[in-house]
Amino acid sequence: MCSYDIGEHQYTVAGSLVEERTQCNDSFYKCDGDLNMVNCNSNDTVCDGIFDAEFGQDESYCNGVQYGVQCGDTWVDPYMMCNGMSDCPSGEDEAGCYNWTTADHTTCINQWNNSRIKIQQSMRCLFMLVYIYPVCTNGQDQTNCSDHDRVAMQCLSEGYPTNISISGYCQGYPLCDDNYNNECFEPEPDCKIHKGQKCDGHVDCKSGKDEICTSKTNVSCVRRFRSKDVEKNISLPIPLEWVMDGQKDCIDGTDEDETQWEKCGSNTFTYYEDPKSDCESILLCPSENKLIRLSELCDKIPTCLFENDLCAAVMDLGMGDVNNTSPKYNGLKILPHCLSKGNETYQFSNCSIREHKSGYVPTVLNVTKPTMVILPKENISCLNLFGENYVYAACNNICLDADCPLIDVPGDTCINRSDSVRALTWDNTVTTLLKIKNSSWYDQQIFPCFNNKCVQYQQVCDLKDDCGDGSDEKNCKNNFKCNCSDTYLDLSQVCNGVVSCGDYSDECQPECPPSHFNIFENNHLRIGSYIVGTVSTVLNTVALVRSGSKLTHHEAYEMFLNQLGITMINLGDLCLGLYLIAVSFFDQMRKVSGDYCQKRYEWYSSTECSFLGVLSTTGSQLSLFAMIMLAICRVTTVGRIVLQDCRTFTSAVKLGILVGGPIVASLMIAVTPILPTFENYFVNGLYYKESPLFLGTVSKARHFEAFKVYFGENSSSWSDESSWGEIRSAVADMFSRGPKEMRGETVDFYGNAGVCIFKYLVRTDDPQWGFSTAVLTMNCLCFLFIAISYIVIGYITSRSSRNAGRFGGNNRELNAKIFAIIVTDFFCWIPLGVVAFLHLAEVIDATSWYPYFSILILPINSVINPLLYESNFYMGLAKSAISFLVASARKICPTLQTAATSATEYRREDMAETSL
Numbered sequence: 019m020c021s022y023d024i025g026e027h028q029y030t031v032a033g034s035l036v037e038e039r040t041q042c043n044d045s046f047y048k049c050d051g052d053l054n055m056v057n058c059n060s061n062d063t064v065c066d067g068i069f070d071a072e073f074g075q076d077e078s079y080c081n082g083v084q085y086g087v088q089c090g091d092t093w094v095d096p097y098m099m100c101n102g103m104s105d106c107p108s109g110e111d112e113a114g115c116y117n118w119t120t121a122d123h124t125t126c127i128n129q130w131n132n133s134r135i136k137i138q139q140s141m142r143c144l145f146m147l148v149y150i151y152p153v154c155t156n157g158q159d160q161t162n163c164s165d166h167d168r169v170a171m172q173c174l175s176e177g178y179p180t181n182i183s184i185s186g187y188c189q190g191y192p193l194c195d196d197n198y199n200n201e202c203f204e205p206e207p208d209c210k211i212h213k214g215q216k217c218d219g220h221v222d223c224k225s226g227k228d229e230i231c232t233s234k235t236n237v238s239c240v241r242r243f244r245s246k247d248v249e250k251n252i253s254l255p256i257p258l259e260w261v262m263d264g265q266k267d268c269i270d271g272t273d274e275d276e277t278q279w280e281k282c283g284s285n286t287f288t289y290y291e292d293p294k295s296d297c298e299s300i301l302l303c304p305s306e307n308k309l310i311r312l313s314e315l316c317d318k319i320p321t322c323l324f325e326n327d328l329c330a331a332v333m334d335l336g337m338g339d340v341n342n343t344s345p346k347y348n349g350l351k352i353l354p355h356c357l358s359k360g361n362e363t364y365q366f367s368n369c370s371i372r373e374h375k376s377g378y379v380p381t382v383l384n385v386t387k388p389t390m391v392i393l394p395k396e397n398i399s400c401l402n403l404f405g406e407n408y409v410y411a412a413c414n415n416i417c418l419d420a421d422c423p424l425i426d427v428p429g430d431t432c433i434n435r436s437d438s439v440r441a442l443t444w445d446n447t448v449t450t451l452l453k454i455k456n457s458s459w460y461d462q463q464i465f466p467c468f469n470n471k472c473v474q475y476q477q478v479c480d481l482k483d484d485c486g487d488g489s490d491e492k493n494c495k496n497n498f499k500c501n502c503s504d505t506y507l508d509l510s511q512v513c514n515g516v517v518s519c520g521d522y523s524d525e526c527q528p529e530c531p532p533s534h535f536n537i538f539e540n541n542h543l544r545i546g547s548y549i550v551g552t553v554s555t556v557l558n559t560v561a562l563v564r565s566g567s568k569l570t571h572h573e574a575y576e577m578f579l580n581q582l583g584i585t586m587i588n589l590g591d592l593c594l595g596l597y598l599i600a601v602s603f604f605d606q607m608r609k610v611s612g613d614y615c616q617k618r619y620e621w622y623s624s625t626e627c628s629f630l631g632v633l634s635t636t637g638s639q640l641s642l643f644a645m646i647m648l649a650i651c652r653v654t655t656v657g658r659i660v661l662q663d664c665r666t667f668t669s670a671v672k673l674g675i676l677v678g679g680p681i682v683a684s685l686m687i688a689v690t691p692i693l694p695t696f697e698n699y700f701v702n703g704l705y706y707k708e709s710p711l712f713l714g715t716v717s718k719a720r721h722f723e724a725f726k727v728y729f730g731e732n733s734s735s736w737s738d739e740s741s742w743g744e745i746r747s748a749v750a751d752m753f754s755r756g757p758k759e760m761r762g763e764t765v766d767f768y769g770n771a772g773v774c775i776f777k778y779l780v781r782t783d784d785p786q787w788g789f790s791t792a793v794l795t796m797n798c799l800c801f802l803f804i805a806i807s808y809i810v811i812g813y814i815t816s817r818s819s820r821n822a823g824r825f826g827g828n829n830r831e832l833n834a835k836i837f838a839i840i841v842t843d844f845f846c847w848i849p850l851g852v853v854a855f856l857h858l859a860e861v862i863d864a865t866s867w868y869p870y871f872s873i874l875i876l877p878i879n880s881v882i883n884p885l886l887y888e889s890n891f892y893m894g895l896a897k898s899a900i901s902f903l904v905a906s907a908r909k910i911c912p913t914l915q916t917a918a919t920s921a922t923e924y925r926r927e928d929m930a931e932t933s934l
Contacts, residue, residue, distance in 0.1 A: 126154030160186030214243025551598025593637025631768025643680030691767030704762025
C-alpha cells in the first residue's frame, strides 16, 4: 500500500486486485490474517486454481489429471517445468521438453526462456489466477484440456478439433480458427468477459451488468462457451443478438439455423425473431451492422454510437444539455443565479463572495485549493440548477425547495474505477478519493451510488442516470422521472404540450391541463354538447321536412328562393348538431376507457377526427353562404313580386348556381385541408403509434433533426420544401420494412385540438395561418356584405308599396324571420372573429377556448335558427300542448272545473254588488 500526503490528511492507494494468500506448509495455511489454520485438502481449496499449499500440492491432481511432476517426495509445479532448470534429482521435469523444431499445436515458445518446447500434458490448461502469463507465448498450452472442469469451449484450431481452457479466452491468443475465444466485451471497467457469459445466470461483474438482458429469445440451447461457475450441459436462453449473426454460439448450432427463426425485414435488411412471433420495426445501424429493438430504443444505453444523440435531437430530452458546472470569472466560481443576463460584465449586487475551502469536508465546484465562490445573498429556488450547482446550493442551505442529496461515502465504493486511481482514508470507512486525471491531486467530489459505483458531483441531479440505478437522481427535486423508463426531465418539460416520455407520463400528470385527459375539459361542456347537439338535430330535422313541403307551394319566385335559402341554413345547422352528438359520443368512449391522455395523438390522427372537422366546417360555412345567397336574392328582387316558372331551363340554371355554389364552396373549404394533394401545406405532423423515438405530433423540423443525426452529411438537402412523402420514405429507411412497417399517421388540419374543428386560432408561426386567416377574413367580409345588403333592403322596402297585396303579409313575415336568423349568426361569428384576430396578434392566448367555440359560440345558432323560422309552428305546438294539459287536468280533477265555475259566479255577484 502506498501513502500519499494530500493537504493535512494521509491517504493510501489500494493495491492489486489479485487476491493474496499467505502460503502454508503441509496441509494447513493462514489466510487473510486469520490465525486459524485451514485444511488445504478440503473441498473449498482443492483444485480451485489457487496454490493454497506452499508448493501448490492442492492443485496437483484434479479429475484424474496430473499437473506438474512428482519426483519422489518432491512435487514440481507445472510452471517450473521445461524452464531450463531441473528441479527433480533425475531431471524428470525437463525430460522431453527440447530439441523440437516443428511449429505446430504440440509445441510452443516458452514464456520464461524463449525456447521451443514440447507442451507436456501435465502443463496444459493451468489456471492463470496467480501467475499472470501462460507457459506458451501463443497460449497453446491452454488448449486440449484433459480436465473437463477446465474446458470453457470447443472449436477448430488449424482445422483440428480442440478445446480451450477457462484461462484461455479473452487473452488475445489466436487459438480458434473463428477467433471465438476472443469474442469478449466489457460490461463495466475492469471486467472483461466472454460473450457466452452474458445472461448465463451467474454474475461475473461487480455491478451485475453482464446479466442485464433486454432481448432474450424464448429458445434455449447448450452454449458453446461454459463458465466454470455454470452447471454443465445446462440449456440457457439465446440472446436475440446472437441469432444468425454468423457466429455459432450453441453447440448444436440452433442460433445459426435459419429454419428455427422467424425471418423479418426487407430484402435490404433482415433480422430474426422468436419462432411464430410477429415481426416489428427495428431501428437499423447500417455503419455498425447493428439493430436496435424498439423496446431498447432511447434507453440511454447506446446500442449504436448515435443512439443517444438521435433520441436527444428528436425527443427534447435534454440528455445532459444542462449547465451542471459553475462558470468561472477571474478565478471566481459563480453560481448561475448570480450571472447577469444580456451584459458582458458580471453584476454582483444581489450576490456575495464567500471563501470555499477544499479539504476533508464534502466539497464541490471542482476545486482542490481554497477558492472564492459568488453566491446569492438570499435563499433561492434551486429547481433550475443542475449538477454541482444544485449540490453546492442544496448542501449549503441556499435553496428554498431542495435538500442536500449527498450521503456518506463508504470505503468499498467506486467499483467502476480501477484501484490505480482510488485512494482511501486510513480507517477505510470515511471517504474515497479519486485521482484527478493528469494530476497528482486527489479529490473527494464523490457520490456513492446504491450499486457501489461512484460519480462526481457534476453528475448528480443532472437529469441523467449516471449511476445506472437512478440513485444519483433519486433525491433530487429538480427532475421528473418518466414512469416506464429511466428518462429524467427538467420540470419545465412537464405538462408543456411536448411529449418527452415514451409512456406520455410527462403530459398525463394531475397538474396538467384538463384537455390532456378528455376531449371536453369538464362535465358542463360534455352535457352541454349533448343537449345542444340533440336539440339542434331534432329542430333542424323538423325544419327541413317542413321547408321541403313549403318549397312546392310558393308561387312567387322571390319567396321560393327565400324558402330555399332557409332550407340550406337548416341543412348547415343540422350538420353542426350531428357534429356535437358525434364528438360527445367519442368523448364519452374515451372517458370510459380512461386512456385518452396516452392516446390523444392517436385521436388527433384518426379518420373520425378528420370527418368531424369536415362535418362542422361544412355546416358552419353552408349556413353562412346560404345567408349570402339570401342577401343577393333579396337585394335583386326587393320591392317586386316575380311570378316565374321554376321548371324552365333558365330558372334551373339559376337555381343550380344559387344552391350548388354555397354547397360546393363549403365542401371545398372543409375538404381541401385533408386532401393528399395539399398535405405538404395542411399536415401538422406525423404520429407514430408504437415508436419510442417519435412521440406525439412530429413536425418536419423534428424529423430533420433526426435525419441529421442518422444520415449525417446526406441530410443536408432537407428543408421545409421537402414533401411528407419524402419524409415517410426516409423514416422507413431508418427502420426495417416488414408487416409492421414504421409508418406515421397524418395529423391533419383538424387534429389541432380534441374537438376537431377548423383551426381558427392561429399564430404567424403556424404553417396554416395564411389559410385560416383568409377564411376567417372572408367570413367577416361576408357578414359585412350581408349587413349592408339588409340595410339596403330595409331602406327600399320602407319606401316601396309593392309589398302590399296578395303576397305582402307573408313576405314581410319571412323578411323578419330571415333578418332575425342573420342577426343571431352575426353575434356568433363576430366574437369568434375578434378573438381569433386578437390571438393572431398575440394580444391574448385563446388556444384553450376551442371547446367553448365548438359548443357555445358556433352551434348555438343552430338551435335558435329553426325556432325563429318555425316560430308559428312551435307556438301552435305550444298552445296545443297547453290545451291538452289543461283538458287532461280537467278530466283527472273534475272538481277543478266546479271550483272554477263557482269562483267565476262569485266574482260576478261581487261585481254586481259593487256596481250597485
